[in-house]
Amino acid sequence: MYRYSEFDTAFLAERNAQFRAQVERRIDGSLTEDEFKPLRLMNGLYLQLHAYMLRVAIPYGTLSSAQMRQLALLAEKWDKGYGHFTTRQNIQYNWPKLNDVPDMLDALAEFGMHAIQTSGNTIRNVTADHFAGAAADEVADPRPYAELLRQWSTDHPEFQFMPRKFKIAITGSENDRAVIKAHDIGLQLVERDGVLGARVIVGGGLGRTPMIGKELSEFVAFDDLLAYLEATVSVWNQIGRRDNKYKARIKITVHEHGIDAIRAKVNERFLQVRPQFKGADMALLVEIKGHFAPPAFREGSVASFESAYTNDPVFRSWVDTNIAPHKNADHAIVTISIKKHGQTPGDATAEQMRVMADLAEEFAYDELRISHEQNVILPHVHKSDLPAIHARLKEHELATANVGLISDIIACPGMDYCALATARSIPVAQEIATRFDDLKLEHDIGHLKIKISGCINACGHHHVGHIGILGLDRAGVENYQITLGGDATETAAVGDRTGPGFAYDEIVPAVERIVDTYLEQRDSAEETFLETYRRVGMAPFKAALYPEAQANAA
Amino acid sequence: MARAFTPKVVTANDLLEGDVIYLTEDDRWSRELTEAELITDEAHAQVRLLDASRQANKIVGAYLADAIAGDNGPEPTHFREDFRRTGPSNYAHGKQESSPQPRA
Numbered sequence: 001m002y003r004y005s006e007f008d009t010a011f012l013a014e015r016n017a018q019f020r021a022q023v024e025r026r027i028d029g030s031l032t033e034d035e036f037k038p039l040r041l042m043n044g045l046y047l048q049l050h051a052y053m054l055r056v057a058i059p060y061g062t063l064s065s066a067q068m069r070q071l072a073l074l075a076e077k078w079d080k081g082y083g084h085f086t087t088r089q090n091i092q093y094n095w096p097k098l099n100d101v102p103d104m105l106d107a108l109a110e111f112g113m114h115a116i117q118t119s120g121n122t123i124r125n126v127t128a129d130h131f132a133g134a135a136a137d138e139v140a141d142p143r144p145y146a147e148l149l150r151q152w153s154t155d156h157p158e159f160q161f162m163p164r165k166f167k168i169a170i171t172g173s174e175n176d177r178a179v180i181k182a183h184d185i186g187l188q189l190v191e192r193d194g195v196l197g198a199r200v201i202v203g204g205g206l207g208r209t210p211m212i213g214k215e216l217s218e219f220v221a222f223d224d225l226l227a228y229l230e231a232t233v234s235v236w237n238q239i240g241r242r243d244n245k246y247k248a249r250i251k252i253t254v255h256e257h258g259i260d261a262i263r264a265k266v267n268e269r270f271l272q273v274r275p276q277f278k279g280a281d282m283a284l285l286v287e288i289k290g291h292f293a294p295p296a297f298r299e300g301s302v303a304s305f306e307s308a309y310t311n312d313p314v315f316r317s318w319v320d321t322n323i324a325p326h327k328n329a330d331h332a333i334v335t336i337s338i339k340k341h342g343q344t345p346g347d348a349t350a351e352q353m354r355v356m357a358d359l360a361e362e363f364a365y366d367e368l369r370i371s372h373e374q375n376v377i378l379p380h381v382h383k384s385d386l387p388a389i390h391a392r393l394k395e396h397e398l399a400t401a402n403v404g405l406i407s408d409i410i411a412c413p414g415m416d417y418c419a420l421a422t423a424r425s426i427p428v429a430q431e432i433a434t435r436f437d438d439l440k441l442e443h444d445i446g447h448l449k450i451k452i453s454g455c456i457n458a459c460g461h462h463h464v465g466h467i468g469i470l471g472l473d474r475a476g477v478e479n480y481q482i483t484l485g486g487d488a489t490e491t492a493a494v495g496d497r498t499g500p501g502f503a504y505d506e507i508v509p510a511v512e513r514i515v516d517t518y519l520e521q522r523d524s525a526e527e528t529f530l531e532t533y534r535r536v537g538m539a540p541f542k543a544a545l546y547p548e549a550q551a552n553a554a
Numbered sequence: 555m556a557r558a559f560t561p562k563v564v565t566a567n568d569l570l571e572g573d574v575i576y577l578t579e580d581d582r583w584s585r586e587l588t589e590a591e592l593i594t595d596e597a598h599a600q601v602r603l604l605d606a607s608r609q610a611n612k613i614v615g616a617y618l619a620d621a622i623a624g625d626n627g628p629e630p631t632h633f634r635e636d637f638r639r640t641g642p643s644n645y646a647h648g649k650q651e652s653s654p655q656p657r658a
Contacts, residue, residue: 027570029611047614049638050648052572080647095647098570344644415634416642426644476632 001064001367002147002291004112011155012109015116019043020102027098042122044115045101048419054093054101055118056108060128060146060170061089061377063368065357070111072353078104083353085338085346087410087459088167089127089370090118094417116154121162123153123233129171129178130371133294134333134379136325138172139189140196144289145222146170148281152226159233163240164248166233167205170198174490179372181213181492182206182464184250185232190219197221202232202262203254206458210494211251214259216266222285224270227277231269235262295365297328298382305383315390317443318401323386326379332386334364334378335371336393337400337408341437344426345411346374355396359389372461373410375403406441406448406515407433410461414454414471415478421454423471423478424504428452431508436515445515448529449488464488466530467514468495469507480507484514484541485533496538498545510545517544562599563590563628564606565638566616574638574649575613576628577606583613585649587639588627593618 004012019039026036040046044055056071063071071091075083078100079093086092096104108114118125126149133141149168153159159166170187171178180186186201197219204213220228236250239257254262308315324333336356338348348356356376360368363385369377381389393399402408409432412418414425429452436442451465455472462468468483480502483495502510515529517540522532533541543550564577565587575583576590584590593599599618606616619635621628630636641648 027611032610033614047567047572049634050573050641051567080645094642096572098572347644415637416644424643426642430644473634478633 001062002059002112002143002288008112009109012114012116015043015114016102016105016109019105023098023102038120041119042116043101043105044118045096046119046419048094048417049415050417051095052098052101053417054096054104054115055086056091056093056113056115057118057125058089058091058113058370059150060126060132060143061130061370061372062128062132062143063370064111065361065366065368067111067113068353068357068360068368070107070113072350072357074104074107075350075353077107082347082349084344084413085348085370085374085376087346087372087374087412087461088125089130089372090125091370092413094413119165121164121166123149123156123159123162123166123168126150126153127167127169127178127183127372129173129176130369130373130377131177131324131333131379132172132369133292134326134331135173135175135177136327137175138327139191140172141292141294142170142172142187142189144285144292145187145189145198145225147288147291148226148285149229151284152230152281158230159237162233162237163242164245166236166250168229176488176490176492177371179461179464179488179492180204181490182210182461182488183213185229186213187225192219192221195221198225200228200232203251203259204492205249205251206461206463207249208246208456208458209249209252210458210463211255212492212494213251214254216259216263223282224274224277226281227274228266228270230277231273232266234273235265235269239265295367295380297331297380299330300382300384302330302383305386308387312387314401315387318390318399319386321401321405321443322403326381328380330383332381332383334381334386334389335403336376336378336398337402338375338398339402339408339433340397340400341402341407341433342430343397343433345409345429348376352396352398355392355398359392363389373408375408402433402442404447404449405443406436406445406450409433409450409452410465411452412454412459414452414460418454420457421471422456422473423454423480425452425454425460425469425471428469428471428480428504428507432511435508435512441515441519444525445519446525446528448515450511451486451488461488462486463494464492465495466533467511469511470501472501474501478504480504480510482507482510482514482545484538485530487530498538498542499549500546513544514541517541559594559596559599560620560631561622561628562593562618563587563621564593564599564602564616565590565619565635566606566613569612569614572614577602577616581605586627587621587630587635588624590621590628592621592623592628
C-alpha cells in the first residue's frame with residue numbers, strides 16, 4: 001500500500017484549505033456559479049439531479065481496511081448511509097451538502113484519500129487490474145507504476161487545460177481485466193530480455209464514438225515510459241480538437257490523423273521531452289515499489305477449505321464463481337459481489353463496508369480492491385480462511401455467488417441520479433437480476449456480461465458488454481437499444497446493434513429472448529454466450545427479438 | 555403561425571442543499587412542484603427566469619421546464635422532471651423521503 005509522504009500530506013492539506021475557502025466564497029456570494037463550477041469539479045464535486053455528488057478517487061482500486069472504514073464513516077456522517085462504487089474505481093456519494101464537502105475532503109485526507117481530478121479536462125484517476133499483485137497470470141504488479149502516474153498527472157502544469165478528459169488504465173497481465181483497449185491510453189506491462197516495460201495502446205474509448213485502442217508502441221522500457229507518455233499526452237494536447245467537445249478525445253485525434261502519423265509525432269516529441277527526465281522518476285518508482293512489496297504469505301494446511309468445498313454446496317457454488325487463482329497456490333483471490341439480486345449494482349452500505357474492512361484486516365493482509373465491474377475484492381486470502389469469510393459475508397448479504405454471471409451487471413447511475421442521463425439504468429439492472437434469479441437459470445447460462453448505460457456517454461461500458469443496453473430518450477419516453485457481442489478483454493470488440501430499441505417494460509423480456517436463443521443455439525453447456533454469438537452471428541437473435549419483422553418479410 | 559407556447563415552471567437546485575426547487579408566484583423557492591408558478595406566457599417566462607438567475611447566491615442552474623396544469627398545481631410533462639420532483643427509483647430518497655409523492 002502506498003503511504004503518503006510529508007509532501008503528499010502537505011499538498012493535500014493545502015489543496016483542501018483552498019477549496020474550503022472557495023466554498024465559503026461561493027456561499028457568501030463572492031464567486032458566481034460560473035466561477036465556482038470549474039473549481040468544484042477539480043475537486044470531484046458535481047451537481048446532479050437531486051443533490052450534489054462527491055466522487056472520491058480510489059487510485060488503481062486499492063484500499064486499506066482503515067481507508068474503507070473511513071469511506072463508511074463518510075457515508076454515515078454526511079450521506080445516506082451508503083456509497084456507490086463506479087466503473088472507474090471511484091466511490092460516489094450521492095447526497096452531500098455543499099457546506100459539508102470541505103469536512104468530507106479533510107476526513108478523506110486523514111487517510112490518504114482525495115477527490116482531485118475525478119472530473120474536468122485532466123488526467124483522471126488511473127485505473128488498474130483489480131487483481132494486481134495477486135493474479136497468477138501477471139508479469140509484474142502494475143500498481144507502483146500506476147502510483148507514479150498518479151503523482152505525475154496530479155496538478156501537472158501542462159495537463160490542466162486539455163481538450164477533454166484523459167483516462168489511463170494499466171494491467172500487468174495478458175488477460176486484460178482493466179479494459180485497457182477502451183481507454184485514452186492503455187498500458188500492458190511486458191518483459192523483454194529481462195527489462196520491464198509496457199506495451200502502449202492509444203485512442204480507445206467508448207461514449208458516442210466507440211473505438212478500440214490501437215498499438216502505439218509494442219514496447220517502451222520503464223526508464224523511458226513516463227517521458228513517452230508525457231510526449232503522447234502532449235501531442236494530443238497540442239493537436240487535439242478544441243472546436244467540438246464531441247471530437248476532442250484522443251480517439252478522434254488518432255482516427256483523424258492515423259496511428260502512424262500520431263506515432264511519428266509522439267516519437268519526435270519524445271526526443272524533446274526525454275532529456276527532461278533525468279532519472280528522478282525511476283528513483284521514485286523504486287521507492288514506490290517498496291510500498292507495494294507483497295505480504296509475507298502465510299503457510300498452512302488447506303484441508304479445511306477442501307472439506308468445506310466437498311461438503312457445503314452453497315460454499316462450493318460461491319467458490320466456483322467468486323474465487324480466482326492467486327499466484328501463491330495456497331491462496332485465493334476473493335471477489336465479494338455487491339450485486340445481490342435486486343440491489344443497485346455497486347452500492348454498499350456503511351455497515352457492509354465495515355464488514356469488508358474487518359475481513360480484510362483479519363484475513364486478507366489488510367488489503368481491498370474495488371473493481372471497475374463494481375465489486376469489492378480481497379486480493380490475498382489463505383484458502384483455509386475462505387469458509388470463515390464466506391460465513392461472515394452471508395450474514396451481511398455479501399455472499400451472492402454471481403461473479404461473471406448474468407446478474408453481475410455493470411450499470412451507471414442513469415437518470416435516477418445523473419444530470420446527463422437520458423434514461424434509467426439501475427432499475428433495468430435490478431429487474432434483469434431478479435428475473436433470472438427467479439428462473440434459476442443463472443448458473444446454467446454461465447459466463448455472461450451485461451453492461452447498461454443511461455446515455456451515450458457509456459459510463460456503463462455497454463459497447464463492450466456481451467449484451468449491452470443503452471437507455472435513450474425517444475420522443476419523451478425511455479427507450480433501450482441493445483448491442484450484442486461486445487468484449488472488454490484483450491480480444492476487445494464493440495458490440496453490434498440488434499435493431500430498433502425497446503420500451504422500458506419490454507427490455508427485460510427482450511433480454512430473456514436473447515438468453516433463450518443462446519441456450520437453444522449453443523453447441524454445449526461449455527460454449528459461452530460470446531462464443532455462440534461469434535459462431536452463429538446476429539441472425540437468430542434478431543429473429544427472436546423482432547418476430548414481426550420476420551413475419552412481414554416472409 | 556407561431557407555435558403554441560408550452561407552459562413552464564422555473565426550476566433550479568438549491569445552492570447549499572443541492573435539491574430541486576421551484577419558483578413560486580410570490581417569489582419564494584418551494585420544494586414542491588405543485589407550489590410552482592405555472593407560466594403560460596413566453597415573455598413572462600423569460601422575465602421570471604431572469605428574476606431567478608439574479609438570486610445566484612441561493613440557487614444553481616435555473617431553467618424553464620415544461621409543465622401542465624394538474625388538479626393540485628403544475629405537473630411534469632417529461633419523465634426527467636417527474637424524477638426531479640420525486641427522487642431516484644432505487645431508494646425512497648430525495649423528496650419521497652419527506653413528502654410521499656407517488657409518481658403519476
